[in-house]
Amino acid sequence: MIEATSCGGVVIYRGKILTLYKSYKNRYEGWVLPKGTVEEGEEYHETALREVKEEAGVQASIVKYVGKSQYSFSIQDDVVEKDVHWFLMSANSYHSKPQREEYFVDSGYYKFHEAYHLLKFSNERQILEMAYNEYLDLRKSNLWGNRKYF
Numbered sequence: 001m002i003e004a005t006s007c008g009g010v011v012i013y014r015g016k017i018l019t020l021y022k023s024y025k026n027r028y029e030g031w032v033l034p035k036g037t038v039e040e041g042e043e044y045h046e047t048a049l050r051e052v053k054e055e056a057g058v059q060a061s062i063v064k065y066v067g068k069s070q071y072s073f074s075i076q077d078d079v080v081e082k083d084v085h086w087f088l089m090s091a092n093s094y095h096s097k098p099q100r101e102e103y104f105v106d107s108g109y110y111k112f113h114e115a116y117h118l119l120k121f122s123n124e125r126q127i128l129e130m131a132y133n134e135y136l137d138l139r140k141s142n143l144w145g146n147r148k149y150f
Contacts (some may be wrong), residue, residue: 001079001081002080003080003081003082004037004080004081004083005037005038005081005082005083005084005086006035006036006038006047006051006082006085007025007035007036007044007047007051007084008033008035008051008052008084008086009033009048009051009052009062009088009089010066010086010087010132011033011034011052011056011060011098012047012089012091012135013050013091013092013094013109014094015110015111016094016109016115017095017110017112017115017132018033018058018091019031019032019033019034019107019108019109019110019115019119019136020033020034020055020056020095021107022100022102022103023103023105023141027056027119030119030120030121031115031118031119032121032124033086033124033128034056035051035084035086035125036050036051036055038092044122045062045087047086047139048086049089051064052073053138054102055098055099055102055104056096056097056098056099056107057096057097057098057099058091058095058096059091060090060091060092061087061089061090061092062088063087063090063134063138063144064087064134065085065088066087066088066089066130066131066134067085068084068085068086069083069084069086069123069124069127069131070083070084070135071084071101071121071123073145084123085129086127086131088131088134088135090144094109096108096109102126112132115128118128125140145146
C-alpha cells in the first residue's frame with residue numbers, strides 16, 4: 001500500500017464555486033475541485049494555494065480549513081490510499097484558465113447546486129457541501145471577504 005497526501009480548495013467568488021473539467025485519453029473524464037500532491041517542504045495550505053493557481057490560474061486566499069477526505073485507487077500491483085486536506089478559499093475574480101498539461105480542458109464558476117451535480121466524486125460533493133455551509137455562515141455574520149477576522 002502507498003500512502004499519499006494532497007490538498008485542495010473550494011474556491012468561491014461572489015457565491016459561485018470554481019470547478020475544473022478533466023479529460024484524459026477518454027479514461028478519466030469529469031468535473032473536479034482543484035487539488036494536488038503535497039511537495040517536500042510544503043505546508044498543506046501552501047499546496048492548496050499552489051494547486052489552485054497551477055490547475056486553474058486562479059489567485060485565491062485561504063479563508064479556513066474545511067476538513068479531510070479519503071479515497072483509494074489501484075495502480076499496477078498496489079493500492080494508493082489518499083488523504084486530501086481541503087480549504088475554503090476566496091478568489092479575487094471570475095477569471096480562470098485550465099491547465100492543459102494536466103488535461104484540464106474547461107473551468108468555470110458555478111452556483112452551488114450546479115457545481116454539486118457536476119462534480120464526479122461523492123467525497124468532493126461532501127466537502128463542497130461543508131465548505132459552502134461555512135461560506136453561508138460567514139456571509140450571514142458579515143465576515144466573508146473581511147480578511148482581518150481570519
